[in-house]
Amino acid sequence: MTQPASRPPSDARGDVWVIGDVQGCAGALRALLAHPELSRPDTELWFAGDLVNRGPDSLGALRLIRALGARARAILGNHDLHLLAVAAGVRPPGKSDTFQDILDASDAAELLDWLRHRPLMVRDRGHVMVHAGILPAWTLDQAQALAGEIEAALRQPDWHPALHDLYGEEPLNWDDALRGPDRMRVIVNALTRMRVCHAEDGRMDFHHKGGAHAARGLVPWFDLPGRRDPSEPVVFGHWSALGLHIRPDAICLDTGCVWGRALTALRLRDHRIIQQDCTACR
Template identity: 50%
Template sequence: MPSASASAYAIGDLQGCCSSLLSLLEKIDSTTPNSHLIFVGDLVNRGPQSLQTLRLIRALGERAQAVLGNHDLHLLAAAHGIRKLHRSDTLDEILNAPDRDELLDWLRHRPLALCLQDHLFVHAGVLPQWSATKTLSLAQEVADVLQGPNWVDFLREMYGNQPLHWNDDLQGNDRLRCIVNALTRLRFCDKDGTMELAAKESTGISLPGYLPWFDAPQRQTEDVTVVFGHWSTLGLIQRPNLLGLDTGCVWGGKLTAVRLADRALLQVSCPQAQRPG
């Protein structure tokens, strides 16, 4: 696996904004040609070019890595009739594409977490009681199922908010669902790591009794830099051990890339804001 060097960039949520991605890649290549790219998930949906986005990232080959986001999992579930398309979804082009099976197979083989040197990549968050090593191990448990022969059966059991609290004794679909919810949906938890999954993204960071997952006391991933997306209302977050990269491109904000070695920032604007839904 490539190391987090001067030629590695982390890139925020794309959500089908392929034209913005192409503009961002031009900026990256003019600064650091052939740099390694790590996407924090939600490659597709809500934006106007989900099919083109998925094809482009897949075509980048070994140059690019991506973790799965909740919208990516939604695509996999919708493709098998497990979830209905929402009114604001923009996935029909993928579902009707001649190469849909190849694209979906590529997508389901993406991890839910990955690590490059001291950077831990997830889409949404990490429960405070999980270390980086444990996060990667738990993410691999889900990947083993998604990449196995019974992956569609798991998708049927993946949705739901329970259990809200992690326990090492969890087994089966309850265990896998808790892992998926933390890595792809988490925004708030209480000081003991119990997840709050009902609040919409537009909610601020002041839910009574809850706090952003990254502010939980004694968070076990404080010894690494966690890189995440999923929370566009937060905007860009740059702390010594935290990078929040969802800057709301699909909602008329910006698409963001950060060079891992020195925190150099590159951004492009979305040419056309989409309507939240």
């Protein structure tokens, strides 16, 4: 299925297509990448995080994306971080995890090393890509610098200890004075887990998992008043209950492939949509 939309400024380079949450649905991803407009060698493919987990073939999905080489720009989502934490012995596997195939693979070390070197934010072509969202208190320059702090910690030779500091819901608000684990948790939670916040003070809420119409007092992060830097559209995933959502400042591409709905790709220059049916992933 395709959907035309308004045309942002063009770029002299090849097209960029952004792909929503794959979550281990390797078959659907292969079918999507076979589309003529995505298979061109000069096409750049961005992946909005959650490459693995919950789907039937996390190993296949990770190998496929890594094999794209320089054509792929993938960011880390909460499920990707969870895989790294389980691999590091920091977190136990969950009952619904489906990435044991990666941990048992002969190339597990190479795949995990590649994964932990992925960024948490991409900013290019007049767009920003994160897995979940950008706190309204942050400028985009600040968000990029803060994402870099986490990326640097995960890229250290001794990267396991950093994962201990990423888990937990507190603090719920950003403060420039935050240091240590509290600082790291807010950064990671905003970039990879946030959906809604309290309208009164911007506190993140991690209990609402439904659509954009949240409980009273809660609003989608992109609707919070006082966003400091809405100058570039933010493309994100993570929110399958919101689904395909395109507006000038915020674009959600998590269309629930792992739940049997669709895997979505969006072309940045004109926001054209291509979707692959994911019935087989359910």
